[in-house]
Amino acid sequence: MTSQPVRQHILSHAAADQAATQPVAEAVSGQPGDSPTVVPLRVDLAQTGFNPALLRLPAIESAAVTLSLVVDLVPGWKPRKNPLKCIGLTLPEGMNFAPARPAATPAAAEACGLLRKPDAGVDHAAAGACDCGDRDSSGTVAAVPKKKTRIRPPADALSLQDRLFYLLQPPLESWLAGQELIMPFEPFAYQYEGIAWLFARHSALLADEMGLGKTMQTITGIRLLLRSGQIRRVLLICPKPLIPNWQREFRTWAEELPVVTIEGTGARRKMLWTLPGACILIANYEAMTRDLNEIPPEEQPKFDLLVLDEAQRIKNRDSRTAETARAVNRRRSWALTGTPIENRPEELAALFEFMEVIPARSSPDLRQLSRLAREHILRRTKDLVMKDMPPRIDRDAELELTDAQQAAYTTAEKEGIVQLNDLGESISVQHVFELVLRLKQITNYDPLTGESAKLERLVADMEEVAASGGKAILFSQWTKTLDWLNVRLQQFNPLIYHGGVPTPKREPILAKFKNDPDAHLILMSYGTGAVGLNLQFAGYVFLYDRWWNPAIEDQAINRAHRIGVKNPVIVTRFISKNTIEERIDRVLREKRELFAAVLGDGDNSNVSLSLNASEIFGLFDLKARHKDGSRSIGPAHPEAA
Amino acid sequence: MSGSVKSEQLRLGFLETLEIEGRGYVGGLLITNNFGRPLEFQCTTPVKPNRPQEILYGGSLLPWLLGELIGGTLLERVSIKPDLVVTSDPDILELRNHTQIPVVCALAEQEPDGIPVTPGSTMRFGGQRLRFHDAHPVDADRLAGQRHLIPDQADLTEPLERVREALAETVRTVFAR
Incomplete structure (x- = not known):
């Protein structure tokens, strides 16, 4: 169908005056040539004087318009699915292990956190009453805390995928509450935080004070990283005496994890280093240094995580141990120590170099060290996290030497000083050091007569300890002194634990000390007994002679005063009056006070206050005569004991 | 210790949306194993309904936007398909009309006004009471077996x-750029 063209004509012919009052005629014709039809339209015109112009006929044009016979709907719209862009993240599958043993009873399951309600639990004050950390299996268990510890992405996780990986992990409390991983004991809140902190870091220095559970936090961090597929192969290096301790703790906290200890002949050790499928390797520092330096570079084993326990062992950057540790092929580096700084802040730089957070051989200043410490070091002290822990009671037993001891001491000191003076310019700190050791040994007992003021006092104290069914730990610098004491303290069924005891025999000794009610005393050397052992069931500690460094003494004391301790720990330091011991004690005390005054934070337990050469000379009113006046003397570490 | 453990597996999907002021909504779907360990995560870019959509969808805008559009897209994208999708937003239950996977809304024990939830459309699962889509009562039976x-x-x-x-x-x- 076509539309008809329409022609329109509009005529206007009104006079100006008429236009103002008359309607304007409009004509529309239907066909061409038709007579126009006049349509009356009224137009009001203003009196402007130009109205005569309206007398002219307007120019009219016409155009053809096509009429549409279809009605359009505008605007058109229909629902459609907009394509959405997505951002995705696939998380590693992780490792699955054989299911842990189910709890034997509902009560046991509840105690282990297996039956946790979403909001069930108690506050951390109550949870803090439970026994956990580096503990034995005798601890009590509190209900699951209400708080949720989430893993936070570290500052150096920049990509969105990395950050989402950490944010999407479940709260540690539910992860570890027995739904997937059975924990034998409920960790404390600060331990959850430590685990979450370790989990998220490639470079970490866990520097919690001794006794707060660095071992447990490390094992659980490893466990979670293995579970989440972040790591598959771990190397743990520790001092040799601590290997049985780590083995035991792995059995306690992660019994499903296979642990291989590097030991045996050279060929066997080499096979173990490269053993495929070995999930966790444990080795001591000496084995690491010896074995890895013998393996060709192309055959060096690779690890996802290297953990150094008692990491102060690599504080000397140039030592072969430190160089070997830094050369281990690894992706993550964790260091554990309760004493990150033993003598100088530069020791921290050695640890940071191992952790690969500073360039090799660089020497960051204190401001830079402090900034790095905030990101890479986690340190908590017992004062901060264990406010309800029974106190440690220190008491100094200042003893007069017996007559025989005094005579021997006086003679030895006089002769020694004469000999030192006779040495003239050839005197060295080693000469002075030898005299100090000789005098200290006499304060322990007179080698000729066997008299000992310390022994008399010790026997008196031990009779009380034994009568009350208590247990005590005695530390000495010398294994010879320990053997001497062992003979004279048989009424207390003493046990001996020092470097001369073969490693396989050490665990049974500790077990006997714990379980035998008649074993009231264990005699330990600082070197072997000061680190890594859990003896919180002992309520008494005797320091029969003093170590050179209060930090080492603190480590020894913290074998007993640690998490899980139920009663106050009484620490007795034997100091012979008017002897070299009293002078050393005074110097160390002054240095500790000076350091506390400088730092002012009260946390000076991580600082070694070892005597340097000048101070050793000063003990006998001698002067350091050589350029090594500031060099520390004495054993670098109690392993030498 | 052994290698991988073969056992009956249940994959859970957790779907939530977030409104960004002036930019619309983003949605995220987390797939976990039955212990809550994460396996996969997908999230959308922001999507904002236009004016005609707001007018024409009316009260069904959010169920369409959050459930069908965002939820449906995410469910298509994940490579690990869940056996159950959990959300806290009743609007997302609309997703159930576009998938064969049960979609449930985790409820508080009582509604905000103190009225107990309708017992017929809910069931207890884990530590929560879950609400099912009214048009899919068979979901409760399916989940009961798991x-x-x-x-x-x-x-x-x-x-x-x-x-x-x-x-x-x-x-x-x-x-945010």
Whole structure:
């Protein structure tokens, strides 16, 4: 169908005056040539004087318009699915292990956190009453805390995928509450935080004070990283005496994890280093240094995580141990120590170099060290996290030497000083050091007569300890002194634990000390007994002679005063009056006070206050005569004991 | 210790959305195993309904936007398909009309006004009471057979918090420009 063209004509012919009052005629014709039809339209015109112009006929044009016979709907719209862009993240599958043993009873399951309600639990004050950390299996268990510890992405996780990986992990409390991983004991809140902190870091220095559970936090961090597929192969290096301790703790906290200890002949050790499928390797520092330096570079084993326990062992950057540790092929580096700084802040730089957070051989200043410490070091002290822990009671037993001891001491000191003076310019700190050791040994007992003021006092104290069914730990610098004491303290069924005891025999000794009610005393050397052992069931500690460094003494004391301790720990330091011991004690005390005054934070337990050469000379009113006046003397570490 | 453990598996999906002021909505879907360990995560870019959509969808706008559009897209994208999708938003239950996977809304024990939830459309699963889509009552029967795979006291709302945090992190680092 076509539309008809329409022609329109509009005529206007009104006079100006008429236009103002008359309607304007409009004509529309239907066909061409038709007579126009006049349509009356009224137009009001203003009196402007130009109205005569309206007398002219307007120019009219016409155009053809096509009429549409279809009605359009505008605007058109229909629902459609907009394509959405997505951002995705696939998380590693992780490792699955054989299911842990189910709890034997509902009560046991509840105690282990297996039956946790979403909001069930108690506050951390109550949870803090439970026994956990580096503990034995005798601890009590509190209900699951209400708080949720989430893993936070570290500052150096920049990509969105990395950050989402950490944010999407479940709260540690539910992860570890027995739904997937059975924990034998409920960790404390600060331990959850430590685990979450370790989990998220490639470079970490866990520097919690001794006794707060660095071992447990490390094992659980490893466990979670293995579970989440972040790591598959771990190397743990520790001092040799601590290997049985780590083995035991792995059995306690992660019994499903296979642990291989590097030991045996050279060929066997080499096979173990490269053993495929070995999930966790444990080795001591000496084995690491010896074995890895013998393996060709192309055959060096690779690890996802290297953990150094008692990491102060690599504080000397140039030592072969430190160089070997830094050369281990690894992706993550964790260091554990309760004493990150033993003598100088530069020791921290050695640890940071191992952790690969500073360039090799660089020497960051204190401001830079402090900034790095905030990101890479986690340190908590017992004062901060264990406010309800029974106190440690220190008491100094200042003893007069017996007559025989005094005579021997006086003679030895006089002769020694004469000999030192006779040495003239050839005197060295080693000469002075030898005299100090000789005098200290006499304060322990007179080698000729066997008299000992310390022994008399010790026997008196031990009779009380034994009568009350208590247990005590005695530390000495010398294994010879320990053997001497062992003979004279048989009424207390003493046990001996020092470097001369073969490693396989050490665990049974500790077990006997714990379980035998008649074993009231264990005699330990600082070197072997000061680190890594859990003896919180002992309520008494005797320091029969003093170590050179209060930090080492603190480590020894913290074998007993640690998490899980139920009663106050009484620490007795034997100091012979008017002897070299009293002078050393005074110097160390002054240095500790000076350091506390400088730092002012009260946390000076991580600082070694070892005597340097000048101070050793000063003990006998001698002067350091050589350029090594500031060099520390004495054993670098109690392993030498 | 042994290698991988073959056992009956239940994959859970946790779906949440987040409104960004002026930019619309983003959604995230977290797939976990039955212990809540994350396996996969997908999130959308922001989507904002236009004016005609707001007018024409009316009250069904959010169920369409959050459930069908965002939820449906995410469910298509994940490579690990869940056996159950959990959300805290009743609007997302609309997703059930576009998938064969049961979609449930984790409820508080009581509605905000104190009226107990309708017992007929809910069931207890893990530590939560779950609400099903009214048009799919068979979902309750399907889930009842998998109840034993979830610990009785499991907190099914906790992973939703993780999804919300992950969405907030994504918005902060990617879409906030």
